[in-house]
Amino acid sequence: MSRPDVVVTGLGATTPLGGDVASTWDAMLAGRSGVSALTQEWAADLPVRIAAQLAVDPSEVLDRVKLRRLDRSEAIAIIAARQAWADAGLAEAGPDPERLAVSVGSGIGGATTLLAQDDILEKSGPRRVSPHTIPMLMPNGPAAWVGLELGAKAGVHTVASACATGAEAIALGLDIIRAGRADVVVAGGTEAVIHPLPIAGFSSMRAMSTRNDEPERASRPWDSGRDGFVLGEGAGVVILERADHAAARGARVYARLAGAGITSDAYDIVQPHAEGEGAIRAIARAVADADVARTDIVHVNAHATSTPVGDMLEIGALRQAVGDHPVLTATKSMTGHLLGAAGALESIATILAIRDGVIPPTINLDDPDEGLTLDVAAHKARHMEIPAALNNAFGFGGHNVALVFTRP
Amino acid sequence: MTRDEITAGLAEILEEVAGVNPDDVAEGKSFTDDLDVDSLSMVEVVVAAEEKFGVKIPDNEVQNLKTVGDAVSYIEAQS
Numbered sequence: 260m261s262r263p264d265v266v267v268t269g270l271g272a273t274t275p276l277g278g279d280v281a282s283t284w285d286a287m288l289a290g291r292s293g294v295s296a297l298t299q300e301w302a303a304d305l306p307v308r309i310a311a312q313l314a315v316d317p318s319e320v321l322d323r324v325k326l327r328r329l330d331r332s333e334a335i336a337i338i339a340a341r342q343a344w345a346d347a348g349l350a351e352a353g354p355d356p357e358r359l360a361v362s363v364g365s366g367i368g369g370a371t372t373l374l375a376q377d378d379i380l381e382k383s384g385p386r387r388v389s390p391h392t393i394p395m396l397m398p399n400g401p402a403a404w405v406g407l408e409l410g411a412k413a414g415v416h417t418v419a420s421a422c423a424t425g426a427e428a429i430a431l432g433l434d435i436i437r438a439g440r441a442d443v444v445v446a447g448g449t450e451a452v453i454h455p456l457p458i459a460g461f462s463s464m465r466a467m468s469t470r471n472d473e474p475e476r477a478s479r480p481w482d483s484g485r486d487g488f489v490l491g492e493g494a495g496v497v498i499l500e501r502a503d504h505a506a507a508r509g510a511r512v513y514a515r516l517a518g519a520g521i522t523s524d525a526y527d528i529v530q531p532h533a534e535g536e537g538a539i540r541a542i543a544r545a546v547a548d549a550d551v552a553r554t555d556i557v558h559v560n561a562h563a564t565s566t567p568v569g570d571m572l573e574i575g576a577l578r579q580a581v582g583d584h585p586v587l588t589a590t591k592s593m594t595g596h597l598l599g600a601a602g603a604l605e606s607i608a609t610i611l612a613i614r615d616g617v618i619p620p621t622i623n624l625d626d627p628d629e630g631l632t633l634d635v636a637a638h639k640a641r642h643m644e645i646p647a648a649l650n651n652a653f654g655f656g657g658h659n660v661a662l663v664f665t666r667p
Numbered sequence: 668m669t670r671d672e673i674t675a676g677l678a679e680i681l682e683e684v685a686g687v688n689p690d691d692v693a694e695g696k697s698f699t700d701d702l703d704v705d706s707l708s709m710v711e712v713v714v715a716a717e718e719k720f721g722v723k724i725p726d727n728e729v730q731n732l733k734t735v736g737d738a739v740s741y742i743e744a745q746s
Binding site for chain 2: 322323324327328386387389390391
């Protein structure tokens, strides 16, 4: 039996650059930074006092009573999923619920709920702890809520692979459709952990930028002055659909999800493999799975988080697995690092780059690292025909995920 | 505290916790069937009512509080 084609028919997002996909994409093409100073009182004593906070707070979209029982990561997953659902034209006539699945994950989960309820426990005792605590902090909460909202009955799945989560959730969606278990999969990632504890934790690892006085210049992938990632929050969701199912209902198709590659390093819990071995294999697998010529992959939305080691390893991996021709960008320079949502948001940017024939810029690349031997769309968006493009996502734990999207 | 005052206090809690329109809150209304308060929200209502009215509502008592009127009577008797 031949393998079914899988296409992307809907996009949804709420990000530091905008409350939806259109505003986020416009801001990206304009090279706007979503990073700002954390002016909250709790941030005053932290070593890192910058982050990429949501442009539109969930309270502007969802009603107060509903939000009482949602972790922020769940609320924004619902917001992004509803947008993608409507964008795909499924709001009027949804698919057979028993052929609809969800694959949505987060890197860290309901940490802010856990910490807030622990404060209540310590201060006021166990009886005051909210009865919504468990469904708010459980890792499968965002996926389960999206499934509940959209009526998905073919399985609700939660991927957790740190900063590779969003991309891996999309890869799982591809597998689910190829395996014949669903016709439509709502796939993506969500993250909302701008809170002192996660910041202190990442900060103790020396993983975050401390450029507190210049928030908009702090996320600078491949720049020689980079000093770590900038934490971002947001959610990205795509509607994956079996191509003939999409065609039968006359759906608009953004791109094909042509292939995916997933590997693990088995090397170190947080350090990427020193030669990028796992990343190389993931990219090579994605390209082989997509069955496209390496030369067709003319654009890469890189993982590039603005950390000293990771950014350059990815360059080496790309040269080895794809070649010297692709034009790169690192949209994290504008959005910050959305952890578990990064791979989903960057997949959306990759898909739109293919559709519009334009690569969003990498801002802050003022003094490129001398190891940067590939072409980057620095400072300004670059227009070019993009028959196929790659999105990479790597995560603590040694997770490597690569996705190949092509023109429909 | 009069029964009307207790009802009004419960209406405030129900609006805050479950988004119930205060105009819909009356003694004859069932929490689950009429006001659409689910089991987790009911737990929140009980804890908030204990705080507001300075009473104790043990878990084994909660199942007997089917209507707003049941709750008003219980709170009236305890306070």
